[in-house]
Amino acid sequence: MDKYIYDESNGLWYELQGDYYIPCLILPTEKEHKPIGLWGQRHKRYLQEHKRAVYITLLTSGKLNCYLTDIDEQATEMIFRLVEQMADKEGVTEQLKVEKPMLWVGRMNEIQARAREIVYADIIYK
Incomplete structure (x- = not known):
């Protein structure tokens, strides 16, 4: 034979x-093999657990890494933009950082937590 x-x-x-x-x-x-960041890894885990067909399709077509890198970049940009906008809107400034550093840290942590939840809902778990 x-x-x-x-x-x-x-x-x-x-x-x-x-x-x-x-x-x-x-x-x-894949043509490029860029490292996948935190947000890309979280979306990958979501796809593996909840959207198995999408994950397999991307994996077998050779587009998974590129897709996850794009998701990571989108999420990172959105986080920075949201934190900046929320901080400006709520008056969390450098002046507050100098005068009351602990208050500034607490407010920034709250803002970052809200921004992360928005990114989870709009990008990662979608």
Whole structure:
């Protein structure tokens, strides 16, 4: 028996493994391999647990890393923008930081927590 055979009906190569021919399948490689940040990792975990079909489709098409990197960038930009806007609206300024540092820290922590919840709802768990 031949080690490899080609099936013209479906265009696949098969490799002999024991007594069976197994299709030679290779996942496509992504062009760029950028590191995935915190938000991308959280969205990946959400996809794996709750949107399995979307995760498998992205993985097998070779677009998962690019997609997660994009989600991470969007979430990071949104966090910075929201924190800045909320701080300006609520009067959490550098002046407050100098005069009452503990109050400033508490208010900024509250703002960051609200911004994270918005990002979770709008980007990560969507």
